[in-house]
Each structure stands twice: as structure tokens, then as C-alpha cells.
Amino acid sequence: MRFTSETSFDGISEQLFTLDGVPGVLWTPEGAAGTRPLVLMGHGGGQHKKAPGILARAHRLVAECDFAVVAVDVPGHGDRPKNEEYDRIATENQARVAAGEEPAPLIAGFQALVARRTVPEWRTVLDAVQRLGHVGAGPVGYWGVSLGCGLGVPFVAAEPRVRAAVLGLGGASASAEDAARITVPVEFLVQWDDERVPRAQSLALFDAFASAEKTLHANSGKHGDIPAFELDSMLRFFARHLG
Amino acid sequence: MRFTSETSFDGISEQLFTLDGVPGVLWTPEGAAGTRPLVLMGHGGGQHKKAPGILARAHRLVAECDFAVVAVDVPGHGDRPKNEEYDRIATENQARVAAGEEPAPLIAGFQALVARRTVPEWRTVLDAVQRLGHVGAGPVGYWGVSLGCGLGVPFVAAEPRVRAAVLGLGGASASAEDAARITVPVEFLVQWDDERVPRAQSLALFDAFASAEKTLHANSGKHGDIPAFELDSMLRFFARHLG
Numbered sequence: 001m002r003f004t005s006e007t008s009f010d011g012i013s014e015q016l017f018t019l020d021g022v023p024g025v026l027w028t029p030e031g032a033a034g035t036r037p038l039v040l041m042g043h044g045g046g047q048h049k050k051a052p053g054i055l056a057r058a059h060r061l062v063a064e065c066d067f068a069v070v071a072v073d074v075p076g077h078g079d080r081p082k083n084e085e086y087d088r089i090a091t092e093n094q095a096r097v098a099a100g101e102e103p104a105p106l107i108a109g110f111q112a113l114v115a116r117r118t119v120p121e122w123r124t125v126l127d128a129v130q131r132l133g134h135v136g137a138g139p140v141g142y143w144g145v146s147l148g149c150g151l152g153v154p155f156v157a158a159e160p161r162v163r164a165a166v167l168g169l170g171g172a173s174a175s176a177e178d179a180a181r182i183t184v185p186v187e188f189l190v191q192w193d194d195e196r197v198p199r200a201q202s203l204a205l206f207d208a209f210a211s212a213e214k215t216l217h218a219n220s221g222k223h224g225d226i227p228a229f230e231l232d233s234m235l236r237f238f239a240r241h242l243g
Numbered sequence: 244m245r246f247t248s249e250t251s252f253d254g255i256s257e258q259l260f261t262l263d264g265v266p267g268v269l270w271t272p273e274g275a276a277g278t279r280p281l282v283l284m285g286h287g288g289g290q291h292k293k294a295p296g297i298l299a300r301a302h303r304l305v306a307e308c309d310f311a312v313v314a315v316d317v318p319g320h321g322d323r324p325k326n327e328e329y330d331r332i333a334t335e336n337q338a339r340v341a342a343g344e345e346p347a348p349l350i351a352g353f354q355a356l357v358a359r360r361t362v363p364e365w366r367t368v369l370d371a372v373q374r375l376g377h378v379g380a381g382p383v384g385y386w387g388v389s390l391g392c393g394l395g396v397p398f399v400a401a402e403p404r405v406r407a408a409v410l411g412l413g414g415a416s417a418s419a420e421d422a423a424r425i426t427v428p429v430e431f432l433v434q435w436d437d438e439r440v441p442r443a444q445s446l447a448l449f450d451a452f453a454s455a456e457k458t459l460h461a462n463s464g465k466h467g468d469i470p471a472f473e474l475d476s477m478l479r480f481f482a483r484h485l486g
Binding site for chain 1: 265446456457
């Protein structure tokens with residue numbers, strides 16, 4: 001793990017790093033020392049580790065909950081090189097959708113392929129970050145919607161350190177089997193008028209989680225229209241389960 | 244409106260009253276003066292105006308939000324006389340369910356019948372309570388699940404003073420048309436493993452609301468198992484829309 005920059009703003013320390021070629025960012029309270037809860041955040045498709053939705057949530061988790069937050073670029077995103085295999089599949093999928101195929105299973109299949117890389121990458125990130133003195137081996141949470149859900153479901157299923165997860169804007173096509181292995185508390189976000197994820201697929205994914213405590217929050221609006229009050233809800237959810 | 248008793252506990256004043264033969268209870272902050280938001284709460288089937296679920300929510304709305312809360316007994320419940328027509332229909336319905344009929348449409352039909360009485364009764368309650376100096380004509384909210392949803396949907400649809408509503412544990416069988424006339428913000432509670440309301444009916448009722456802002460909260464568990472954190476969510480919802 002190699003740190004490449006460190007800055008501070010508004011009481012929040014931001015450290016950029018690379019780990020086995022994966023670029024990442026770690027946010028902690030300025031001057032933090034000792035073990036604290038850690039949330040790993042998975043960004044959306046076409047976004048990156050410091051996309052506005054990630055930044056806004058990370059800053060509030062650090063400032064209001066005193067947590068650490070880590071995010072890394074997904075292959076082919078952010079500061080990572082283009083991935084020819086992924087680009088080829090994405091182009092093929094676009095052509096198949098244009099020819100009339102249902103997009104949801106194609107997206108799910110693609111996300112399952114990418115997850116074969118991100119699950120081990122993210123576990124390595126947890127290993128490294130939890131060895132730092134100002135993070136430590138405290139309870140871990142996961143947050144990710146859309147692509148961050150498609151990659152997050154297999155990650156949360158595989159990683160016993162994750163004790164609570166906020167997921168959403170994803171469907172059951174590829175990840176129902178992984179979802180059935182998840183038993184930690186889940187808060188699951190659905191946009192009722194999602195133009196990209198069929199409602200029935202979203203409900204089927206929520207249904208598939210084996211968690212004794214799971215809550216679905218469905219809000220009116222399209223894929224990108226998660227209301228601001230869900231950010232508050234996420235803070236309370238993680239504070240309840242990791243704090 | 245005739246007050247029959249007044250007591251105070253923990254900073255909350257509780258006034259029992261009758262209005263045109265309907266027994267009710269009004270909770271306000273002790274020593275309150277002037278206009279404040281008012282929440283009308285509709286109790287569940289077989290319950291009454293001071294059932295534990297009503298009391299717990301009313302006390303927190305008064306203590307933490309400085310609101311007024313009013314609840315009255317539904318016909319045939321609490322301090323009201325038995326209603327022979329309702330009892331006869333309930334007995335008939337039990338026999339029809341025992342003979343294999345789906346319970347949901349029968350329950351919905353029964354609730355629609357009772358709502359023909361409760362909608363005008365509750366509007367009269369609002370009129371009377373809002374004339375009191377320590378309540379006044381402030382913004383109004385409605386809370387009700389199960390029977391309180393079946394009676395609440397036609398009430399909220401009919402009453403323009405209601406600006407926000409928490410509803411749930413109810414289905415679309417009878418009330419979808421009324422739901423389509425509701426445009427105020429709605430927080431809608433679903434128990435994912437509800438043994439009394441079919442999941443598809445619940446989702447169809449949520450879908451029917453015409454509100455631009457509507458949020459569905461579905462939690463794992465049976466009809467009576469709404470988790471405690473939904474009480475916190477209700478407080479925030481009403482504070483946001485009425486406060």
C-alpha cells in the first residue's frame with residue numbers, strides 16, 4: 001500500500017493510495033488515532049472513487065460518525081487503464097440491446113464478470129486499510145448502488161468482516177444466489193420508476209437476501225433520483241450497526 | 244366537544260373527550276398555547292384510541308416535536324357500543340374465509356363500509372380540535388396502519404387539511420381509487436412476510452398513490468412486527484413535512 005498524497009479539509013483527512021495497482025482513497029477524521037468502524041463504498045458505472053455521490057456520503061460518515069471510509073476505482077474506471085475485454089463486452093451488449101434484447105440480464109452478466117476481479121481486490125483493500133493505526137480492525141460496512149450493488153452483493157456474501165450493507169438500484173438477474181448467502185442487516189434502495197432496473201427484479205433481489213433484518217426503501221423517481229433524506233437514513237443505519 | 248378528564252404525565256397533557264357520541268383523546272405538550280401541527284392517528288382492528296402503539300407514537304410526537312395528537316375510537320371499538328351490522332358482516336366474512344374465500348377483498352370491503360362513517364367523523368374531530376387555543380389551525384398529518392390504513396386512505400383522499408400521511412399494512416383491494424386521489428407525501432409501511440396482507444396488494448396500493456414524494460419502507464417480519472426504528476422514521480417524516 002503506497003500513499004501518494006494526503007490533504008485535509010473541514011476536519012477530514014483524505015489519503016490517496018495505490019495497492020497492487022489499484023488506485024484508492026481513504027477518508028478519516030483529521031488527527032484520528034485508534035480503531036474505528038470502516039465503510040467500503042463501491043461507485044456506480046461510469047463513475048469513480050471520488051464521484052460526488054461517494055464524496056458526499058464519505059464526508060458525512062467521517063464528520064458525523066467518526067468512521068473511516070475507503071473507495072477504490074473499479075477496473076476500467078477512474079484512474080485505471082481501459083480494459084479491452086470489458087470494453088468489447090460492453091460494445092457487444094449495446095448492440096444486443098439495440099437489437100431488442102432485455103438489458104437487465106446482460107448488465108447482470110457483465111457485473112458478475114467484473115466482480116470476479118473486484119471481490120478479491122476489495123478484500124485486499126480491507127486487509128491493508130485495517131492494518132493502519134488510525135483505522136484498525138473495527139466493524140466493517142459496505143455501501144454501493146447500481147454497479148456498486150452488482151459488485152457489492154458478491155463482495156458482501158464473500159466477506160465475513162462486513163456486518164451491515166446499504167445496497168440498491170440493482171436486480172436479481174445475476175446476484176440472487178450471492179444474495180441468499182447474505183445474512184447481515186441490509187438497507188436496500190429502490191427507485192420506484194427506475195428506467196434501468198425492472199421493479200420486479202429489484203424486489204426479487206431484496207427478497208433473496210437471507211438477512212433477518214432487511215429494510216427496503218422505495219422512493220418515487222428514476223434511477224438517479226435517490227432523495228437526499230436517504231443519505232441521512234444511511235448514516236443512522238451504519239451508526240446503529242457499526243457504531 | 245365535551246372534555247371528560249384531563250391528566251398530565253411527563254410533560255404531556257392527555258384530555259379525554261366525546262364529540263357527537265365519539266370518544267376521543269387529545270395529547271398536547273403540558274402548558275401548550277398557540278397553534279401547532281396536529282397528527283390524527285387511526286388505530287388498528289380490535290384496538291382502540293389508547294392502544295400501546297398509538298400511545299407510544301403520540302407521546303413521542305408531543306414530547307419531541309411539540310405537536311398535538313388526536314385519536315378516536317372506530318365504531319365497534321374501545322368505548323363505543325357494539326355495532327350489530329358490522330358484527331354480522333364480520334361473522335359472515337369469517338365463515339366465507341373458512342369456506343375458502345380470499346380474505347383480502349372481504350377485509351377491504353368491510354373497511355370501505357366503516358370508512359363511510361369514519362371519514363365524516365374524523366373531519367368533524369379536526370374541525371373541533373383545531374378550534375382549541377392550544378392546537379389551532381396548523382398543518383395536519385395522518386398516521387394509521389392496518390385498519391388505520393384502510394380507513395386512512397379514504398380520509399386522506401377526502402381531507403385537504405392533511406399534508407402528509409404515514410400509512411401501511413394495507414392492500415389495494417378497495418382503496419386504490421382513493422389512493423389515486425392522494426397527492427401529499429406518503430411514507431408507506433410494508434411487512435415483507437405479512438401473513439394478512441398479500442405482498443402484491445401492498446405494493447399495488449403504494450403504486451396507486453399519486454404523490455410526487457412517496458417512500459415505501461418494507462421490513463422483514465410479519466404483520467405485527469414493525470421494527471422500532473420505523474417510529475423514529477415517522478417522527479422525522481412528520482417533522483420534515485409539518486414542522
